[in-house]
Amino acid sequence: MTNYLIAIHGTKTKVKIAHSSLNNFNGHLDFKQINENLLNQRHRKDMNASIRLKPRNFTGPEILSELLDECYIYEDSKYYYRVCIFRNITQHEKSKHYHPFHAILGIWKEWYVSNEHFDFLLYLEGDECMAGFQRQVVLELECTSENESKDLAWISNVTEIHQCIYVIKMKSQLFCGNNNILRMDIQ
Numbered sequence: 001m002t003n004y005l006i007a008i009h010g011t012k013t014k015v016k017i018a019h020s021s022l023n024n025f026n027g028h029l030d031f032k033q034i035n036e037n038l039l040n041q042r043h044r045k046d047m048n049a050s051i052r053l054k055p056r057n058f059t060g061p062e063i064l065s066e067l068l069d070e071c072y073i074y075e076d077s078k079y080y081y082r083v084c085i086f087r088n089i090t091q092h093e094k095s096k097h098y099h100p101f102h103a104i105l106g107i108w109k110e111w112y113v114s115n116e117h118f119d120f121l122l123y124l125e126g127d128e129c130m131a132g133f134q135r136q137v138v139l140e141l142e143c144t145s146e147n148e149s150k151d152l153a154w155i156s157n158v159t160e161i162h163q164c165i166y167v168i169k170m171k172s173q174l175f176c177g178n179n180n181i182l183r184m185d186i187q
Contacts, residue, residue, distance in 0.1 A: 055087050055108040060118060063174055067153055072170070074155035081105075081158050083168060089123050089137050103127040105166055106137040129164035137166045143176035 058068055064085075071084040080092040086108050093101035106123025113119060118141075126135030142156070153172035160166050 056110065058086050060111055066174070067172075070153070072151075072153060072155050074158050074168070076158060079158075081155065081168065083139065083155055083170065085121070085139070085153075085170070089126075089139070089166075089168065103135065105135045112138075126164075133164055135164045135166070137168055140167060140169045141175045142169055142171045144171040144173060 058065060067085045071082055071087075074081040074083065075094070078094055080094060082090045082092065088107045089105040091101070091103050091105050095101070104127045106126040109122045109124040111118050111120075112122055120141065121139040123137040123139060124134070126137070129135050149171070153170055153174065155168060156171045157169040158166060159168075
């Protein structure tokens with residue numbers, strides 16, 4: 001940052017001018033660094049709280065371990081969403097403000113299972129949203145045809161169904177087939 005002395009209506013005022021590269025005006029966000037900063041910031045804030053900051057260990061169909069270290073970006077008119085399956089989900093405002101909004105929407109907690117089927121993943125303990133309520137996400141996994149994308153998986157939709165509660169839909173061929181990998185093996 002550079003300090004300048006300017007005159008506004010005859011009054012001299014010190015201002016700081018931030019370098020544009022820090023503002024991410026071009027939309028090239030360093031999601032990894034932002035994510036680390038959010039987690040570190042939250043860790044300092046919650047050091048004495050019982051909040052878990054690390055996602056749970058991977059569980060579920062082994063074929064999904066291919067997605068373990070992958071993160072997927074979804075963009076709408078206001079935000080970028082970064083989904084790191086079995087890790088965390090973050091939201092990043094597409095703003096030209098000096099301090100755009102960034103938040104952890106949720107940290108992977110567990111599968112929701114019904115009728116011996118892995119229905120979706122629950123991401124809980126996101127950043128505080130309103131009066132102590134923490135953001136949370138349901139990540140739905142949907143089958144897709146092989147012609148729909150060249151990527152292994154992708155985010156097809158993000159919806160805030162209620163204030164601070166999100167549903168994100170992820171599509172992949174991994175979620176398809178006669179031997180649907182989301183079916184639990186009962187022995």
